[in-house]
Amino acid sequence: MEITIIVILLILVVTLGYTTFNLLKKNEEAEDIIVSQKEFIDKMDDHISFSEKRLNQIDEKGMFKSDDEIGWFFNEIKVLQEGLSQFKNQPEENA
Numbered sequence: 001m002e003i004t005i006i007v008i009l010l011i012l013v014v015t016l017g018y019t020t021f022n023l024l025k026k027n028e029e030a031e032d033i034i035v036s037q038k039e040f041i042d043k044m045d046d047h048i049s050f051s052e053k054r055l056n057q058i059d060e061k062g063m064f065k066s067d068d069e070i071g072w073f074f075n076e077i078k079v080l081q082e083g084l085s086q087f088k089n090q091p092e093e094n095a
Helices: 002-061 069-085
Strands: none
Touching: 002 069
């Protein structure tokens, strides 16, 4: 009777050990993916911020008029930039 209980517990320990190790490995892989995605998002945020600043600098000079083709194109770029600016990272308040 004791040997049966020991064998059952041994099988249970091995099974739980394997599943724990497997879940740990999957969790670490998911964390690596999250880190790489966060780095990508941070880079995109930097690009969006830079292009927004540069577009505002160009727009302050008033070099483009809305009545010509270049002015129309510039206004369309500004509309696209406004759409992209909505996706900038907001600083976390509770970090």
